[in-house]
Amino acid sequence: MGSVTSGKILQVQPNGRIETFFPGNNEIFAANSLRLDDQRGILWGASSDFLGVRGADGKVTRRPHRIFALDIRTGKVLRVVLMPDGGFGNDMAIDPKGGVYLTDSNRPRIYYLAPGAKQLQVWAEDDRLRSQPVGLAGIARAANGIVVVGLFSGGRLFKVTPSPQGTQVDAISLQRSIENPDGMVFAPDGSLLVLEGAIASGNGRLLCIRDILTPASQPKAIEVLADKMESPVNLTVADRQIWVT
Structure with missing residues (x-):
């Protein structure tokens, strides 16, 4: 922790x-x-x-x-x-090779740190991945290499698909917006587990979105697995249990 x-x-x-x-x-x-x-x-x-x-003069340096x-x-x-360019590294996902994907809450970017690399490289950048006051937060990587990210203040999820030509960013249609989506991870069955921070309402939730990467004619349903949590932010899955902070 x-x-x-x-x-x-x-x-x-x-x-x-x-x-x-x-x-x-x-x-x-x-x-x-x-x-x-x-x-x-x-x-x-x-x-x-x-x-x-805070220095002796009272000035705060970050x-x-x-x-x-x-x-x-x-x-x-x-x-x-x-972090490059004054970025705000928020959350990470790891690929099978040990590479690290990282969201930037200040800029509409996802970075990638290749195994052994010394600097972060921009993996995806799209102006839709921006919201105020906090932008990108949670990130999860599926087994097929597709990445899902959430806009903390914007309440939306996006999928980012890699290809030889670059990355393609697509909005995910949901039945409702998510109040401050934060930590997320793919469950073993391919479902996306997402924490709903819910700063304004105070009703933090653990959500499950099934078949999130498959095309659909209707917005994806959002299932509530747990609620009444105070500001849940991060989660992981271990031994068929979901651990939430």
């Missing part, structure tokens, strides 16, 4: 005991999203400087946002990669 105001990352043991996995440092001052690359034993995270550093990689066995810092 991470935090938007501290680089400390906590680990919950099977018996419920909570331990500090990583204490944070000068380079990693927040962990507002985490994504595990289990195959390579790497924990990726986004570190965005919400609080900034450090460049970044992503980082930790060795899951030792907690050793493996990589720190700065």
Whole structure:
């Protein structure tokens, strides 16, 4: 578990005991999203400087946002990669090769960090992937390589399809808009699990959208799996259970 105001990352043991996995440092001052690359034993995270550093004159300076990689066995810092162009790295998805997809909440962009690369590259950019005050947030990658992203303030989902000519961005037609879509992941059966942050209404929900990538003549139905949560932001699936923060 991470935090938007501290680089400390906590680990919950099977018996419920909570331990500090990583204490944070000068380079990693927040962990507002985490994504595990289990195959390579790497924990990726986004570190965005919400609080900034207050100087003796009272002026607040914000450090460049970044992503980082930790060795899951030792907690050793493996990589720190700065966001380009003043971007705000929000959430990540991992592909089978260990590449990292990353949403930018400031710009209508999805970045990709190839395995072994030192810099993020723009993977998709489209002005429709913009909303105010917060743009892109959650991201999930399907087994066929198609990526789904959500606009946090815009309430819409988009699918991004890679091709040799580039990427194609398409809006996903839904039965209703989603109030602050955030963390998302594909379930083993191909359904998309999405958290509805619901800042205004206060009724945070865990949603399920089935067959989201298949063409349909009607808007996709949204199923509520759980509700009455306060600001759910991130989720993951493990051992047929859905874990939500």
